[in-house]
Protein backbone atom coordinates (compact mmCIF):
# COMPACT_ATOMS: atom_id res chain seq x y z
CA UNK A 260 0.00 0.00 0.00
CA UNK A 261 1.07 3.59 -0.50
CA UNK A 262 0.01 7.05 0.51
CA UNK A 263 0.67 10.60 -0.69
CA UNK A 264 0.80 13.47 1.84
CA UNK A 265 1.15 17.24 1.41
CA UNK A 266 2.48 19.49 4.18
CA UNK A 267 2.54 23.28 3.95
CA UNK A 268 5.16 25.98 4.27
CA UNK A 269 5.13 27.87 7.56
CA UNK A 270 6.11 31.30 8.81
CA UNK A 271 7.97 30.96 12.10
CA UNK A 272 8.56 33.64 14.76
CA UNK A 273 5.78 35.87 13.36
CA UNK A 274 8.18 38.77 14.02
CA UNK A 275 8.09 39.08 17.83
CA UNK A 276 7.72 35.41 18.86
CA UNK A 277 11.20 34.01 18.22
CA UNK A 278 11.01 30.20 18.48
CA UNK A 279 7.51 30.30 20.04
CA UNK A 280 5.05 31.37 17.32
CA UNK A 281 4.36 30.12 13.80
CA UNK A 282 1.56 29.69 11.30
CA UNK A 283 0.88 27.58 8.22
CA UNK A 284 0.01 28.91 4.77
CA UNK A 285 -2.06 27.19 2.05
CA UNK A 286 0.79 26.97 -0.42
CA UNK A 287 3.59 26.26 -1.24
CA UNK A 288 4.46 22.96 0.44
CA UNK A 289 6.02 19.57 -0.10
CA UNK A 290 4.67 16.15 -0.99
CA UNK A 291 5.83 12.75 0.22
CA UNK A 292 4.75 9.53 -1.44
CA UNK A 293 5.43 6.59 0.86
CA UNK A 294 4.97 2.90 0.33
CA UNK A 295 5.45 -0.24 2.37
CA UNK A 296 8.25 -2.44 1.04
CA UNK A 297 9.01 -6.08 1.84
CA UNK A 298 12.36 -5.37 3.44
CA UNK A 299 12.88 -3.79 6.92
CA UNK A 300 14.42 -0.30 6.88
CA UNK A 301 13.85 3.04 5.20
CA UNK A 302 14.85 3.83 1.65
CA UNK A 303 14.62 6.98 -0.45
CA UNK A 304 13.95 6.13 -4.09
CA UNK A 305 13.36 9.57 -5.51
CA UNK A 306 13.72 13.27 -4.74
CA UNK A 307 12.43 15.86 -7.18
CA UNK A 308 12.51 19.67 -7.16
CA UNK A 309 15.64 20.06 -5.05
CA UNK A 310 18.21 20.55 -7.85
CA UNK A 311 20.17 17.68 -6.35
CA UNK A 312 20.72 19.53 -3.06
CA UNK A 313 19.19 17.03 -0.64
CA UNK A 314 20.86 13.79 0.46
CA UNK A 315 19.38 10.52 -0.83
CA UNK A 316 21.18 8.65 1.96
CA UNK A 317 18.45 7.73 4.50
CA UNK A 318 20.91 8.30 7.37
CA UNK A 319 21.37 11.93 6.28
CA UNK A 320 17.95 13.00 5.09
CA UNK A 321 15.73 14.73 7.67
CA UNK A 322 12.59 12.97 6.43
CA UNK A 323 13.94 9.43 6.78
CA UNK A 324 15.73 10.22 10.04
CA UNK A 325 12.52 11.54 11.65
CA UNK A 326 10.50 8.59 10.37
CA UNK A 327 13.13 6.22 11.73
CA UNK A 328 12.86 7.82 15.21
CA UNK A 329 9.10 7.44 15.01
CA UNK A 330 9.26 3.75 13.98
CA UNK A 331 11.73 3.07 16.79
CA UNK A 332 9.49 4.74 19.35
CA UNK A 333 6.55 2.50 18.45
CA UNK A 334 8.71 -0.64 18.14
CA UNK A 335 8.10 -1.10 14.38
CA UNK A 336 11.64 -1.31 13.04
CA UNK A 337 10.54 -4.54 11.34
CA UNK A 338 8.74 -2.38 8.79
CA UNK A 339 10.11 -1.41 5.38
CA UNK A 340 9.19 2.01 4.00
CA UNK A 341 10.19 3.72 0.80
CA UNK A 342 10.09 7.51 0.45
CA UNK A 343 9.63 9.68 -2.61
CA UNK A 344 10.05 13.36 -1.78
CA UNK A 345 8.69 16.00 -4.12
CA UNK A 346 9.98 19.44 -3.14
CA UNK A 347 7.53 22.06 -4.25
CA UNK A 348 9.01 24.98 -2.37
CA UNK A 349 12.46 26.59 -2.22
CA UNK A 350 15.09 25.17 0.14
CA UNK A 351 16.78 27.55 2.59
CA UNK A 352 14.05 30.12 2.13
CA UNK A 353 12.93 30.65 5.73
CA UNK A 354 9.58 29.09 4.90
CA UNK A 355 10.05 25.87 6.84
CA UNK A 356 11.13 23.81 3.85
CA UNK A 357 12.70 20.99 5.85
CA UNK A 358 9.72 21.01 8.24
CA UNK A 359 7.21 20.60 5.42
CA UNK A 360 9.06 17.53 4.11
CA UNK A 361 9.54 16.01 7.55
CA UNK A 362 5.95 16.54 8.59
CA UNK A 363 4.65 15.07 5.32
CA UNK A 364 6.89 12.02 5.87
CA UNK A 365 5.80 11.48 9.47
CA UNK A 366 2.14 11.87 8.62
CA UNK A 367 2.53 9.41 5.74
CA UNK A 368 4.12 6.83 8.05
CA UNK A 369 1.41 7.33 10.69
CA UNK A 370 -1.25 6.86 8.03
CA UNK A 371 0.32 3.67 6.60
CA UNK A 372 0.59 2.26 10.12
CA UNK A 373 -3.00 3.20 10.87
CA UNK A 374 -1.68 4.80 14.06
CA UNK A 375 -4.64 6.59 15.67
CA UNK A 376 -2.72 8.89 17.98
CA UNK A 377 -3.15 12.65 17.78
CA UNK A 378 -0.90 14.32 15.17
CA UNK A 379 0.61 16.53 17.88
CA UNK A 380 2.33 13.43 19.22
CA UNK A 381 4.47 13.36 16.09
CA UNK A 382 6.05 16.68 17.10
CA UNK A 383 9.09 15.34 18.99
CA UNK A 384 10.09 13.28 15.92
CA UNK A 385 9.66 16.26 13.62
CA UNK A 386 11.82 18.31 15.98
CA UNK A 387 14.58 15.72 15.60
CA UNK A 388 14.51 16.50 11.87
CA UNK A 389 14.87 20.23 12.60
CA UNK A 390 17.79 19.55 14.88
CA UNK A 391 19.49 17.72 12.07
CA UNK A 392 18.66 20.41 9.50
CA UNK A 393 19.95 23.43 11.43
CA UNK A 394 21.45 22.28 14.72
CA UNK A 395 18.48 23.21 16.87
CA UNK A 396 15.19 21.37 17.42
CA UNK A 397 12.88 24.36 17.34
CA UNK A 398 9.17 23.62 16.85
CA UNK A 399 7.76 26.85 15.42
CA UNK A 400 7.77 25.47 11.84
CA UNK A 401 6.96 21.81 12.45
CA UNK A 402 4.09 22.46 14.88
CA UNK A 403 2.03 24.64 12.51
CA UNK A 404 2.95 22.39 9.54
CA UNK A 405 1.50 19.45 11.49
CA UNK A 406 -1.45 21.10 13.16
CA UNK A 407 -2.35 23.89 10.75
CA UNK A 408 -3.22 27.48 11.58
CA UNK A 409 -1.47 29.55 14.22
CA UNK A 410 0.48 27.74 16.92
CA UNK A 411 2.20 28.82 20.14
CA UNK A 412 5.02 26.77 21.66
CA UNK A 413 4.28 27.75 25.26
CA UNK A 414 7.14 25.58 26.53
CA UNK A 415 9.82 23.29 25.10
CA UNK A 416 10.55 21.34 28.28
CA UNK A 417 8.07 19.90 28.77
CA UNK A 418 6.66 20.41 25.29
CA UNK A 419 3.41 22.40 25.52
CA UNK A 420 1.87 23.46 22.23
CA UNK A 421 -1.27 25.58 21.94
CA UNK A 422 -3.36 26.25 18.82
CA UNK A 423 -4.40 29.87 18.57
CA UNK A 424 -7.37 31.37 16.74
CA UNK A 425 -6.89 34.09 14.13
CA UNK A 426 -9.06 36.57 12.26
CA UNK A 427 -10.45 34.88 9.16
CA UNK A 428 -9.85 37.84 6.89
CA UNK A 429 -6.09 37.89 7.41
CA UNK A 430 -3.95 37.56 4.26
CA UNK A 431 -0.28 36.83 4.00
CA UNK A 432 2.04 38.05 1.22
CA UNK A 433 5.38 36.24 1.08
CA UNK A 434 8.42 37.19 -0.97
CA UNK A 435 11.48 34.96 -1.13
CA UNK A 436 14.56 36.87 -2.35
CA UNK A 437 16.89 34.23 -3.70
CA UNK A 438 19.92 35.01 -1.53
CA UNK A 439 21.68 32.60 0.77
CA UNK A 440 20.74 32.73 4.49
CA UNK A 441 21.29 29.35 6.14
CA UNK A 442 19.22 28.96 9.34
CA UNK A 443 22.20 27.52 11.19
CA UNK A 444 24.18 30.73 10.59
CA UNK A 445 21.19 33.02 11.08
CA UNK A 446 20.89 31.49 14.56
CA UNK A 447 24.57 31.92 15.36
CA UNK A 448 24.58 35.69 14.83
CA UNK A 449 21.80 36.36 17.35
CA UNK A 450 22.90 37.85 20.65
CA UNK A 451 22.37 35.41 23.50
CA UNK A 452 22.07 38.04 26.22
CA UNK A 453 19.31 40.62 26.20
CA UNK A 454 18.48 43.77 28.16
CA UNK A 455 15.57 43.90 30.58
CA UNK A 456 14.23 46.96 28.72
CA UNK A 457 14.21 45.05 25.41
CA UNK A 458 12.69 42.00 27.08
CA UNK A 459 9.83 44.14 28.41
CA UNK A 460 9.17 45.54 24.93
CA UNK A 461 9.29 42.07 23.40
CA UNK A 462 6.93 40.31 25.80
CA UNK A 463 4.52 43.23 25.61
CA UNK A 464 4.44 42.69 21.85
CA UNK A 465 4.06 38.90 22.06
CA UNK A 466 1.16 39.31 24.49
CA UNK A 467 -0.33 42.01 22.24
CA UNK A 468 -0.12 39.79 19.17
CA UNK A 469 -1.75 36.84 20.94
CA UNK A 470 -4.47 39.13 22.33
CA UNK A 471 -5.09 40.52 18.85
CA UNK A 472 -5.48 36.99 17.47
CA UNK A 473 -8.09 36.18 20.11
CA UNK A 474 -9.87 39.53 19.81
CA UNK A 475 -9.92 39.55 15.99
CA UNK A 476 -8.20 42.91 16.27
CA UNK A 477 -6.04 43.23 13.17
CA UNK A 478 -4.73 46.67 14.14
CA UNK A 479 -3.56 45.35 17.51
CA UNK A 480 -1.91 42.46 15.67
CA UNK A 481 -0.10 44.95 13.42
CA UNK A 482 1.01 47.23 16.28
CA UNK A 483 2.39 44.24 18.15
CA UNK A 484 4.44 42.75 15.33
CA UNK A 485 7.70 44.45 16.25
CA UNK A 486 10.92 42.70 17.16
CA UNK A 487 13.71 44.45 19.07
CA UNK A 488 15.75 41.29 19.69
CA UNK A 489 16.33 39.31 16.51
CA UNK A 490 15.28 41.41 13.52
CA UNK A 491 17.85 44.19 14.07
CA UNK A 492 20.61 41.59 13.61
CA UNK A 493 19.10 39.30 10.98
CA UNK A 494 17.76 42.09 8.78
CA UNK A 495 21.37 42.78 7.78
CA UNK A 496 21.35 39.50 5.84
CA UNK A 497 18.38 40.59 3.73
CA UNK A 498 19.12 43.15 0.99
CA UNK A 499 16.84 46.18 1.20
CA UNK A 500 14.92 44.86 4.21
CA UNK A 501 13.91 48.24 5.65
CA UNK A 502 13.08 49.67 2.23
CA UNK A 503 10.84 46.67 1.60
CA UNK A 504 9.14 47.25 4.95
CA UNK A 505 8.45 50.87 4.08
CA UNK A 506 7.04 49.91 0.66
CA UNK A 507 4.76 47.25 2.16
CA UNK A 508 3.49 49.55 4.91
CA UNK A 509 2.86 52.39 2.42
CA UNK A 510 0.72 50.01 0.39
CA UNK A 511 -1.42 49.37 3.45
CA UNK A 512 0.11 46.22 4.94
CA UNK A 513 -0.76 45.53 8.57
CA UNK A 514 2.75 44.33 9.41
CA UNK A 515 5.99 43.26 7.78
CA UNK A 516 8.88 41.10 8.91
CA UNK A 517 11.27 38.23 8.35
CA UNK A 518 9.77 34.78 7.84
CA UNK A 519 11.61 32.35 10.13
CA UNK A 520 15.32 32.97 9.82
CA UNK A 521 14.94 34.56 6.36
CA UNK A 522 15.67 35.46 3.65
CA UNK A 523 11.90 35.35 2.96
CA UNK A 524 9.88 38.29 4.20
CA UNK A 525 6.15 38.43 4.75
CA UNK A 526 3.42 40.99 5.25
CA UNK A 527 -0.03 40.62 6.75
CA UNK A 528 -2.77 42.42 4.86
CA UNK A 529 -6.50 42.83 5.33
CA UNK A 530 -7.35 41.72 1.79
CA UNK A 531 -6.06 39.75 -1.16
CA UNK A 532 -5.63 42.80 -3.41
CA UNK A 533 -3.22 44.48 -1.01
CA UNK A 534 -1.25 41.24 -0.69
CA UNK A 535 -0.82 41.13 -4.47
CA UNK A 536 0.15 44.82 -4.59
CA UNK A 537 2.82 44.18 -1.94
CA UNK A 538 4.42 41.24 -3.74
CA UNK A 539 4.44 43.11 -7.05
CA UNK A 540 6.17 46.12 -5.56
CA UNK A 541 8.73 44.08 -3.61
CA UNK A 542 9.55 41.80 -6.53
CA UNK A 543 10.09 44.81 -8.82
CA UNK A 544 12.36 46.35 -6.17
CA UNK A 545 14.39 43.13 -5.82
CA UNK A 546 14.71 42.66 -9.54
CA UNK A 547 16.07 46.25 -9.69
CA UNK A 548 18.86 44.96 -7.44
CA UNK A 549 19.30 41.96 -9.77
CA UNK A 550 17.90 39.60 -7.16
CA UNK A 551 15.60 36.87 -8.38
CA UNK A 552 12.58 36.31 -6.14
CA UNK A 553 9.51 34.13 -5.76
CA UNK A 554 6.25 35.11 -4.14
CA UNK A 555 3.14 33.56 -2.64
CA UNK A 556 -0.19 34.94 -1.50
CA UNK A 557 -2.22 32.92 0.97
CA UNK A 558 -4.84 33.22 3.64
CA UNK A 559 -3.51 32.54 7.14
Ligand code: HSE
Nearest residue numbers: 271278397399519520
Ligand atom coordinates in the same frame (compact mmCIF):
# COMPACT_ATOMS: atom_id res chain seq x y z
N1 HSE B 1 12.60 30.11 15.08
C1 HSE B 1 13.53 29.65 14.07
C2 HSE B 1 14.59 30.72 13.87
C3 HSE B 1 12.79 29.43 12.80
O1 HSE B 1 14.22 31.88 13.81
O2 HSE B 1 15.77 30.38 13.79
C4 HSE B 1 13.66 28.98 11.66
O3 HSE B 1 12.85 28.78 10.53
